[in-house]
Amino acid sequence: MRIELTVNGTRREADDVWEGESLLYALRERLGLPGSKNACEQGECGSCTVYLDGTPVCSCLVAAGQAQGREVTTVEGLREGDELDPVQQAFVEKGAVQCGFCTPGFLMSTKDLLQRNPNPSDPEIREALAGNLCRCTGYEKILDAVRAAAAVTQR
Amino acid sequence: MDFLAPTSWAEALETKAAHPDALPVAGGTDVMVELNFDHRRPAALLDLNRVPELQEWSRADDGRIRLGAGVTYSRVIAELGGTLPGLAMAARTVGSPQIRNRGTVGGNLGAASPAGDSHPALLAAFAEVEIASVRGTRVVPVADFFTGVKRSVLEPDELIAAVRITPPAGPQQFCKIGTRNAMVIAVSAFGFALHPDRREVGTGIGSAAPTPRPAPEAAAFLAGELEAAGLWDSRSPLPEGLATEFGRRVRDAAAPIDDVRGSAAYRLHALSVMARRAATWAWDAYRTDDGNDGNDGNDHRSAAA
Numbered sequence: 001m002r003i004e005l006t007v008n009g010t011r012r013e014a015d016d017v018w019e020g021e022s023l024l025y026a027l028r029e030r031l032g033l034p035g036s037k038n039a040c041e042q043g044e045c046g047s048c049t050v051y052l053d054g055t056p057v058c059s060c061l062v063a064a065g066q067a068q069g070r071e072v073t074t075v076e077g078l079r080e081g082d083e084l085d086p087v088q089q090a091f092v093e094k095g096a097v098q099c100g101f102c103t104p105g106f107l108m109s110t111k112d113l114l115q116r117n118p119n120p121s122d123p124e125i126r127e128a129l130a131g132n133l134c135r136c137t138g139y140e141k142i143l144d145a146v147r148a149a150a151a152v153t154q155r
Numbered sequence: 156m157d158f159l160a161p162t163s164w165a166e167a168l169e170t171k172a173a174h175p176d177a178l179p180v181a182g183g184t185d186v187m188v189e190l191n192f193d194h195r196r197p198a199a200l201l202d203l204n205r206v207p208e209l210q211e212w213s214r215a216d217d218g219r220i221r222l223g224a225g226v227t228y229s230r231v232i233a234e235l236g237g238t239l240p241g242l243a244m245a246a247r248t249v250g251s252p253q254i255r256n257r258g259t260v261g262g263n264l265g266a267a268s269p270a271g272d273s274h275p276a277l278l279a280a281f282a283e284v285e286i287a288s289v290r291g292t293r294v295v296p297v298a299d300f301f302t303g304v305k306r307s308v309l310e311p312d313e314l315i316a317a318v319r320i321t322p323p324a325g326p327q328q329f330c331k332i333g334t335r336n337a338m339v340i341a342v343s344a345f346g347f348a349l350h351p352d353r354r355e356v357g358t359g360i361g362s363a364a365p366t367p368r369p370a371p372e373a374a375a376f377l378a379g380e381l382e383a384a385g386l387w388d389s390r391s392p393l394p395e396g397l398a399t400e401f402g403r404r405v406r407d408a409a410a411p412i413d414d415v416r417g418s419a420a421y422r423l424h425a426l427s428v429m430a431r432r433a434a435t436w437a438w439d440a441y442r443t444d445d446g447n448d449g450n451d452g453n454d455h456r457s458a459a460a
């Protein structure tokens with residue numbers, strides 16, 4: 001089937017979409033947007049996190065057809081022009097990235113958190129990132145990056 | 156495979172009648188895992204996201220909440236946290252933010268897993284499931300909805316329309332045991348509600364029997380003891396040992412198995428402890444509040460214990 005949706009502000013179409021295929025697969029394999037990662041395909045790791053009409057979801061658990069006509073934002077849509085988003089910049093500066101596989105998902109969850117709550121407490125950060133797993137960093141640098149991004153965003 | 160995407164409730168029911176083998180998909184948090192792992196290849200998917208009626212909840216004149224099957228856990232927490240505290244407590248323990256943003260109470264019922272977290276809360280609240288097809292609508296008490304492991308009374312042409320829940324007249328509790336706080340399928344879970352208006356106790360056992368189930372004998376025992384001692388009115392402390400005996404009787408209502416998440420013996424022990432604690436916490440709340448807990452229209456109050 002064909003699906004039409006808005007991705008990162010641009011109207012996109014994908015053809016030959018299999019009816020049972022995930023939005024993650026359609027983004028990566030049909031729309032040339034490999035930023036969202038596939039690590040578990042079962043909602044456990046959060047590396048495929050995108051916004052569906054503004055709400056963070058695991059794109060591996062959304063049927064591509066369910067995204068028909070809707071707005072999707074992926075990690076590729078975070079930066080403005082050549083400028084990294086403050087959340088991305090904070091992850092770079094705080095060394096919150098090792099292999100980087102989990103990073104797109106953490107960026108999406110962090111950005112969403114800071115939009116809702118510009119000054120989160122540590123427990124609030126942990127709760128907001130509970131759906132994202134990282135097997136490299138031990139999370140400390142990620143928490144540093146979130147706190148740093150919050151400080152910048154608030155300024 | 157077909158992808159069927161009705162845009163109204165009437166069309167959804169007609170589509171299900173015409174394609175009884177179509178698999179409904181709401182949040183997809185159960186269905187998509189099965190598709191991604193090739194565990195299931197339905198003839199068609201029936202997308203319910205575009206059916207506006209399913210995404211709504213409303214309050215009837217008598218105060219009853221009708222929760223559309225497609226309302227997500229995130230919305231239950233944000234919009235009904237104070238009105239349906241037991242269900243909201245259960246919703247807060249589901250998966251992760253991303254899962255709660257998509258997962259629905261209707262999908263939890265549809266999956267009918269013995270470990271579904273909304274089930275103990277719905278059981279304890281004496282909730283009812285509104286089921287519909289082109290043939291008509293029927294209302295089934297949650298306690299009668301589950302027929303076996305991942306099986307329910309749903310006929311092939313039926314869909315879940317909504318859950319009907321009376322906002323509680325007394326405190327509610329939800330307890331869940333898992334290996335960590337986030338992203339955990341319950342090893343066992345327990346829902347509890349005091350219903351001072353009907354002088355009854357509501358119970359719901361999760362992950363400790365082939366289906367979610369109430370503990371009616373334990374509930375009747377506790378309600379009877381409260382009645383006999385005049386405690387509903389006096390709101391005096393619970394007599395020594397009563398909550399413990401209640402926990403024991405809840406345990407006796409369970410029929411767990413050993414599996415990778417935990418042994419049957421551990422589940423039984425955990426249940427008796429959770430039931431004792433839930434009853435104690437709820438009774439403490441009942442003693443200190445105005446008897447109108449959760450029914451104050453304040454949808455944003457935290458229900459955390």
Ligand SMILES: Cc1cc2nc3c(=O)[nH]c(=O)nc-3n(C[C@H](O)[C@H](O)[C@H](O)COP(=O)(O)OP(=O)(O)OC[C@H]3O[C@@H](n4cnc5c(N)ncnc54)[C@H](O)[C@@H]3O)c2cc1C
Nearest residue numbers: 043181182183184185186249250259262263265271272315
């Ligand atoms: C990472 C992860 C963590 C999870 N953690 C938890 C947890 O902590 N607690 C918990 O209880 N569950 C958990 N789940 C399971 C799942 O999120 C819940 O069962 C959720 O409520 C399913 O809702 P859904 O809308 O996503 O259902 P879907 O996947 O869309 O559907 C589930 C089932 O219900 C049927 N269905 C859906 N809507 C209807 C309807 N209106 N009428 C008839 N049938 C319908 C579908 O056909 C399917 O059989 C988790 C899942 C994942 C992937």
Ligand code: FES
Nearest residue numbers: 041043046048060
């Ligand atoms: S790939 Fe979607 S949550 Fe892991």
Ligand code: FES
Nearest residue numbers: 098099134135136
């Ligand atoms: S940096 Fe490797 S998984 Fe997080």
